[in-house]
Amino acid sequence: MTRYFLVLLMALLMPAAPILAQDGGPLRIEITEGVIEPLPYAVPDFVADSVSGREYARQITAVVASDLNGTGLFRQIPSDAHIARVTSFSSPIQFSDWKAINAQALITGAVSVDDVGKLVVQFRLYDIFAGQEIGQGLQFVGTQEGWRRMAHKVADQVYSRLTGETPYFDSRVVFISETGPKDARQKRLAIMDYDGANVTYLTDSQSLVLAPRFSPNGDRVLYTSYESGHPRIYVLDVASAGRRVLETREGSMSFSPRFAPDGRTVVYSLTQGGNTDLFAMDIASGRSQRLTTSPAIETAPSFSPDGRHIVFESDRSGTPQLYIMPATGGEATRISFGQGRYGTPVWSPRGDLIAFTKQSKGRFHIGVMRTDGSEERLLTASFLDEGPTWSPNGRVIMFTRETQGAQGISGLYSVDITGRNLRPVQTPTGASDPSWSPLQD
Template sequence: MRFNDRLKRALAVAALAVVSSWFGPNLVTPALAQLKGTQTEGTITPIPIAIPVFLGDDAQLAGDVSNVVQADLERSGLFRPLDRASFLEQVRDVNAAPRFPDWRSIQAEALVVGRIVNDGSGKVGAEFRLWDVASGKQLAGQRFSTAGQNWRRIGHLIADSVYERLTGEKGYFDTHIVFVDETGPAEHRIKRLAIMDQDGANVRLLSQGKELVLTPRFSPTNQEITYMSYTNDQPKVFIMNLETGKRELVGDFPGMTFAPRFSPDGQKIVMSLGTPDGRTSIYEMDLRSRQSRRLTEATGIDTSPSYAPDGSQIVFESDRDGSQRLYVMNADGSGAHPISMGDGSYSTPVWSPRGDYIAFTKQSGGQFLIGVMKPDGSGERVLTEGFHNEGPTWAPNGRVLMFFRDPGGATGGPRIFSVDITGFNERKVATPAFGSDPAWSPLLN
């Protein structure tokens, strides 16, 4: 995508006025940037990183932005922010070289310094530098500007830049989560569409609870979601534009409809529909022509389809052979074959954006497990288990998952959690009320 195209998209998404201009050398990542371990299995030793409170005339705002950066990096599990009370140097100029011996003495391996400018025009500007403490070399430096009400986004953008420079992978902090906000008693739960930042901030309701909403899913190409709505017990599939709030009816299908999801190019949705012959089959609909075609015709229930990131294959769940298993087929419906071979019932599969794993829910021995396997079914691993875990969704870099957990009971309700692909960094995501069915957006910038 050309720079101008990226800039226009960023402006449309979050009123970003100036995006990422380098003002320092683009150096080769040193040894410190190589993570001590892997991001797929085993434990990881987090990188000790120092993030002093940013400079700025508005001390409160500068402190808040630097705290967002620190919280994002810490929550990833790959970084260990050092206690600011241990810092020996007080940063006074973001453009001056730090006193590296002071930072080495507290075992910092990376240092992030920044400055926040609130010019009174309604916009907030920021610049930061990332330093390798061991070599004394600058690794990154960027400037950002955004509307004042979007100040938290500056923190997420800086955290993404640091994450990418030190891990070699794209960050995932400048993203949104759409989910189902749930309030009220269990027997009369009100469910509304809601959206928030990936860290749980800036929650905004997208519907008012007058109808039941389920399974919201992001478009991979623009700021739209598709979701299920039940009005007078009639299922409908909608697409909502998140910038305008307008929604469009995709289809008013007879019988039951489940789990709509976009194709990687955003031009189609795939879903499961109840059919006149009493089956539940996978259908694909072209959003331009509104023409649909049936992809599966096996007996039983085929549901929860999810495309591979290149659009060539679809993973789905089916009980066609008597037990609930995961299947992969070509995008035209041919070549369906099972990939899950373990005990228990498999459901809600979703393909990683990187294409290397499929996440799933598994019910076995009274437990609900969130796990991953390779697309051929090998390498199955459980990441977390609990009374009722369900609905995994991938971060856009394919290294973190969100899901929801419902412990049950009269006063219980679902809560949203994140876990990285190692399974060793599970975190609760704060929401104002109960939350279920999270779906992760692509990066916003």
């Protein structure tokens, strides 16, 4: 347990420094050109006591494995390499058989459907080399329709126990679904599980919609819609899909909204007479307060997790750069000084980093920097990457990538904050502007 914990934690926290292979110990993290050797584990199909349970068991096992494999930190040993068979959840573990195939962790589980039709999922996690269980076995009970969430919860427990990090698999993403060619594109507000499953549409394609943002507890979404003819900010209740407009000032347009950590205040851009400034609105009363007064463009505001500061984008220096100011407005401090243009800053849920979009020499990058602007690291590079959003635990960033040219389409990608493990998020249509929810209850 301790060894898994330490080595993986080191891998997560010190991405820039290669971690030397340890001599003598059973765990060896090998670095090849900056890539960590993922931890090998086995997850035999969860056992089931009925036919209906068997199908759920197979699917739940697959989702658990998909979650873990998707992090890039774990490598699944395929089941045809397994020596031992797990036929009963309560049987003793044949540690030597798992050791023989170099599994370092083992996940076992059982799935059943109880008298009232509820799905019951149990699991245990083992350290093969230490020959003992890691943490205690857990049981989840839920509806059959909710089987994917139960799988994510199992994977969250495994991830958390092996890395010491808070998890992120049982979470959702609100985004813009895109169809049609570039010059006739249709956009709809949509919501899905973090891994692209269970897509639900929240608006039709009658009106252009942009850049949804989750509330801190995931119950509401802010977004921008042209349904009035002008861009305006709406707040939508996720459960009921009921919505209302927030900012209706005549002759204005409003966009780029984001919740404060208290969920009661919204900071956003308001454009009047061609000038775009930042405002904050108390949602309940509708009262708003101006935060900036410069003739420059101020947009893309994001709160610090403690609610005391706002990071935003402004071109007051001549090009778009990142600034931090008190949440009530006032003097702003520039934090971006590299070559290029910076935009869409988003404060990490841990408070230590700011993710951003950078445009330099005709390429776009997603990057992170510390809140004082130091230690800038670019994680991606492409024709057009933009709009980062943080996983609930602050370890992964999802963003929009648009391909070049007349046939260009948008899709979602995720990348670890180490810059490793860049991968597309599967969506049924083109997709843009992701916003990651908090971990669900």
